[in-house]
Amino acid sequence: MLEGKYNFKEVENKWQKYWQEKGIYSYKENSNKPTFSIDTPPPTVSGELHIGHIYGFSQADMYARYQRMLGKNLYYPLGFDNNGLPTELLVEKKKNIRAYTIPREEFTAIALDLVSSYNQSYRDMMIHTGMSCDLNLGYNTIDERSQKTSQKSFIDLAKRNIAYRDDKPSPWCCKCRTSVASAELEDKDMESVFNYLNFRLADGSGTIPIATTRPEFLPACVAIFVNPEDDRYKQYVGKMVKVPLFEDIEVKVLTDDKVGIDKGTGIVMCCTFGDQTDVEWWKEYGLPFKQAIDDGGRMTEIAGKYAGMKIVDARKAIIEDLKKEGYIYKQDAIVHSVKVHERCEEGIEFLAKKQWFIRTSTPELKQKWIELGNQLNWHPESMKARYIAWVNNLNQDWSISRQRYFGVPFPVWYCKKCGKPHFANIEDLPVNPLSSQYKGKCECGGEEFEPETDIMDTWATSSVTPQINCNWAENEEECAKKMPMDMRFCGRDIITTWSLRTIIKAYYHQNCLPWKDLMVNGWVMADKGVKISKRFANSKMGLNDLLDNYGADVIRYWCANGAYGRDVLLSDDGVKDGYKLINKIWNASKFVLSFLQDYIPAKPNKILPMDMYIMHKFNLAYYATIKCYEDVEVGYAKAEIEKFFWDFCDNYIEIAKNRLYKPEIYGEEAKISAQWACYNVLLGILKLFSITLPHITEEIYQDYFAKYEKDESIHLSLLKPIDLDKNDNIIECGDEVEDIVSKIRQFKSENKISMKTQIDSLEITSQNADFIKSVDYDIKAVGGIQNIIINSGENNLKFGNIILDENN
RNA sequence: GGGAGUUUAGCUCAGUUGGUAGAGCACCUGCCUUACAAGCAGAUGGUCAUAGGUUCGAGUCCUAUAACUCCCACCA
Numbered sequence: 001m002l003e004g005k006y007n008f009k010e011v012e013n014k015w016q017k018y019w020q021e022k023g024i025y026s027y028k029e030n031s032n033k034p035t036f037s038i039d040t041p042p043p044t045v046s047g048e049l050h051i052g053h054i055y056g057f058s059q060a061d062m063y064a065r066y067q068r069m070l071g072k073n074l075y076y077p078l079g080f081d082n083n084g085l086p087t088e089l090l091v092e093k094k095k096n097i098r099a100y101t102i103p104r105e106e107f108t109a110i111a112l113d114l115v116s117s118y119n120q121s122y123r124d125m126m127i128h129t130g131m132s133c134d135l136n137l138g139y140n141t142i143d144e145r146s147q148k149t150s151q152k153s154f155i156d157l158a159k160r161n162i163a164y165r166d167d168k169p170s171p172w173c174c175k176c177r178t179s180v181a182s183a184e185l186e187d188k189d190m191e192s193v194f195n196y197l198n199f200r201l202a203d204g205s206g207t208i209p210i211a212t213t214r215p216e217f218l219p220a221c222v223a224i225f226v227n228p229e230d231d232r233y234k235q236y237v238g239k240m241v242k243v244p245l246f247e248d249i250e251v252k253v254l255t256d257d258k259v260g261i262d263k264g265t266g267i268v269m270c271c272t273f274g275d276q277t278d279v280e281w282w283k284e285y286g287l288p289f290k291q292a293i294d295d296g297g298r299m300t301e302i303a304g305k306y307a308g309m310k311i312v313d314a315r316k317a318i319i320e321d322l323k324k325e326g327y328i329y330k331q332d333a334i335v336h337s338v339k340v341h342e343r344c345e346e347g348i349e350f351l352a353k354k355q356w357f358i359r360t361s362t363p364e365l366k367q368k369w370i371e372l373g374n375q376l377n378w379h380p381e382s383m384k385a386r387y388i389a390w391v392n393n394l395n396q397d398w399s400i401s402r403q404r405y406f407g408v409p410f411p412v413w414y415c416k417k418c419g420k421p422h423f424a425n426i427e428d429l430p431v432n433p434l435s436s437q438y439k440g441k442c443e444c445g446g447e448e449f450e451p452e453t454d455i456m457d458t459w460a461t462s463s464v465t466p467q468i469n470c471n472w473a474e475n476e477e478e479c480a481k482k483m484p485m486d487m488r489f490c491g492r493d494i495i496t497t498w499s500l501r502t503i504i505k506a507y508y509h510q511n512c513l514p515w516k517d518l519m520v521n522g523w524v525m526a527d528k529g530v531k532i533s534k535r536f537a538n539s540k541m542g543l544n545d546l547l548d549n550y551g552a553d554v555i556r557y558w559c560a561n562g563a564y565g566r567d568v569l570l571s572d573d574g575v576k577d578g579y580k581l582i583n584k585i586w587n588a589s590k591f592v593l594s595f596l597q598d599y600i601p602a603k604p605n606k607i608l609p610m611d612m613y614i615m616h617k618f619n620l621a622y623y624a625t626i627k628c629y630e631d632v633e634v635g636y637a638k639a640e641i642e643k644f645f646w647d648f649c650d651n652y653i654e655i656a657k658n659r660l661y662k663p664e665i666y667g668e669e670a671k672i673s674a675q676w677a678c679y680n681v682l683l684g685i686l687k688l689f690s691i692t693l694p695h696i697t698e699e700i701y702q703d704y705f706a707k708y709e710k711d712e713s714i715h716l717s718l719l720k721p722i723d724l725d726k727n728d729n730i731i732e733c734g735d736e737v738e739d740i741v742s743k744i745r746q747f748k749s750e751n752k753i754s755m756k757t758q759i760d761s762l763e764i765t766s767q768n769a770d771f772i773k774s775v776d777y778d779i780k781a782v783g784g785i786q787n788i789i790i791n792s793g794e795n796n797l798k799f800g801n802i803i804l805d806e807n808n
Numbered sequence: 809g810g811g812a813g814u815u816u817a818g819c820u821c822a823g824u825u826g827g828u829a830g831a832g833c834a835c836c837u838g839c840c841u842u843a844c845a846a847g848c849a850g851a852u853g854g855u856c857a858u859a860g861g862u863u864c865g866a867g868u869c870c871u872a873u874a875a876c877u878c879c880c881a882c883c884a
Contacts, residue, residue: 194884263883264884266884268884275882275883277883334883382812390879566821573819573833574820576846577833580846649844745849749851750838755839
């Protein structure tokens with residue numbers, strides 16, 4: 001029997017253990033139930049989980065629980081993304097080491113060790129927040145199965161010439177010492193200086209003005225551009241110009257309409273490579289290649305006396321010298337936005353290095369991605385527009401190689417003689433080319449091979465999670481049967497990366513969609529415009545504190561907030577809201593069940609009108625709630641059942657309790673009727689609430705209902721409406737009774753008297769006089785009315801005298 | 809510059825196919841009522857960002873404008 005105050009800590013802990021021990025959420029391999037498979041996004045192991053993760057996960061978990069309670073067998077794994085740069089950076093930070101300074105095996109060992117302790121804490125947190133994934137189905141993106149899948153994917157694509165190797169210039173982070181994909185870049189406003197330089201014409205006939213923020217690129221200057229329409233500079237086109245400080249370099253003045261006439265001086269220097277435009281010009285005009293900056297962000301040999309300096313130091317020194325030599329005629333301080341690497345916020349450079357790319361950006365392919373995007377069910381629908389817009393703007397192939405250490409190696413060796421790549425056998429995967437040899441000969445006769453030292457970007461693995469889940473690496477037939485998976489959820493920030501790339505891989509490998517439905521959740525904002533992130537992990541709003549102060553059910557209640565896909569502002573007040581509901585559920589259940597202790601549920605011969613009414617009203621709420629879940633609107637669903645629940649407490653229980661308390665007055669039959677209604681409605685409410693609030697509902701279910709309902713857990717029970725005969729007017733009539741009760745309360749409130757104060761008479765005129773007559777005992781009891789007179793006619797109430805208690 | 813989103817009560821947000829503006833919180837007035845004062849009952853509060861248009865009728869549809877947010881492009 002439920003007693004005392006609700007102790008969420010004890011209760012949540014108890015059932016979390018029970019669910020794990022009993023395997024309540026386990027996937028049943030040989031079940032005859034239909035499977036519902038979820039491609040859970042493996043959270044990136046890069047620090048602490050925060051409320052932002054839980055927000056997206058718990059909303060998806062609610063949809064998963066809904067599917068489970070429709071009788072489906074859930075394939076609902078929880079993987080972890082723990083390879084690649086984010087994890088490597090975490091290891092470097094936590095262990096205070098730099099990956100490139102120690103042997104790779106050593107670093108990997110340290111990383112694996114750290115990763116496993118983080119996995120454990122992530123898993124625990126998922127359990128503590130009431131997630132219903134099957135932890136036995138998990139994977140790590142660094143484990144053997146994932147590596148095998150990623151490598152197989154790579155070999156498959158490379159052999160079909162969909163993956164290719166090229167040394168086209170691509171974004172490079174000098175701090176992380178690796179190439180990065182353009183999708184991993186962010187804009188950041190930086191203070192800088194616009195330097196106006198006079199370049200001298202080679203024929204000594206004068207100077208031309210050029211403005212630059214990056215004078216350290218002068219040694220890599222390969223051309224000068226003006227706009228062909230710019231009359232000011234027409235006479236210089238085709239002339240040679242000496243590069244300041246590097247006078248023996250002479251470059252030609254060319255024209256291109258990408259040059260903005262009113263930007264800077266209207267004359268641009270093209271260097272290899274200051275930015276994306278330089279790359280394009282270099283390609284288009286076949287300009288020479290000069291590398292001024294190395295992997296680590298230092299000046300190269302060609303920078304002469306500046307060689308070896310860091311970029312910023314070289315810039316300072318060069319500006320000094322330019323001033324000394326009289327090249328600078330003006331300097332303007334500006335703030336401009338520059339591309340930075342999202343992981344470390346360091347400005348990126350463009351370096352030409354051999355990288356592996358996957359073809360994604362031809363017009364035909366883009367058309368395909370859009371077609372596939374249109375076949376996918378997006379929740380909410382509006383998120384599709386972001387995807388389509390992104391695909392339309394795709395202009396670069398996807399670079400997948402990274403010059404880092406902790407990740408999936410490329411299973412490839414290059415012939416030392418001709419450079420041709422040779423791939424590992426699929427059966428041998430996973431393979432690390434650094435620790436194994438290529439066994440074979442090259443067509444050119446070469447017998448010596450060089451292993452690839454790069455690793456794959458984390459996205460190259462994260463984009464094959466459906467294939468990992470569906471066992472593609474081991475059994476292609478099984479995978480073909482299982483794909484597309486039913487559902488995937490992710491944050492709106494990774495529509496462009498994770499979703500698109502997973503769609504691309506599924507298309508290339510299985511020629512189908514990776515999933516049927518995609519749920520895209522919004523962000524938790526710490527403040528207007530500030531996304532919550534790991535920085536907030538240890539704040540008052542950190543997960544541990546929230547769990548400690550409020551418990552998982554309250555947090556989940558908060559997560560089921562409003563329209564799906566919207567951002568939400570985190571505030572203490574907002575989180576508190578759920579506490580009230582939990583408390584109410586506890587008290588109402590405790591109260592109702594106290595009248596059901598000696599009751600054995602069975603349909604009674606006679607069901608009283610208001611009892612019939614509340615069951616019909618529950619069914620209405622039931623269907624409304626189900627409709628919301630069908631629409632993947634977990635917040636609306638919660639709101640629907642919650643609305644009904646408060647109505648049930650404040651109106652129905654108030655009516656029923658008189659009959660439950662006093663069978664000697666109202667009769668045993670009236671009590672049994674109310675018990676039947678209470679049993680069914682409370683059970684129904686708990687089941688629907690169990691999706692949002694898995695702990696308190698399980699506690700109440702196990703305390704009372706389990707012995708009759710026989711399900712091992714409320715979470716394995718089936719959602720269903722109460723079995724009732726059709727009854728057309730019951731809702732209208734019952735609502736009118738509630739309305740009359742409400743008016744009685746209003747009357748008492750206006751007269752500032754207690755609700756229990758008696759009124760000697762009430763004259764009710766109603767269009768449903770017969771129904772009102774049939775429940776007059778309920779109205780009398782709940783309203784404290786001594787005599788009721790009921791007439792047929794236009795709805796109206798006439799109150800008699802208030803009977804004042806002389807003791808007051 | 810291109811695209812997407814947002815703008816409704818003091819705050820956080822709902823508002824389906826056009827038909828009398830809603831909830832929770834806060835505030836105010838009452839109520840110890842044999843589950844719950846973390847409760848109950850009731851009241852106050854809105855030119856639905858602005859300006860036009862379509863319509864018998866617009867928070868909702870159309871056009872324009874403004875502010876904020878995000879994505880992309882540009883950032884010499």
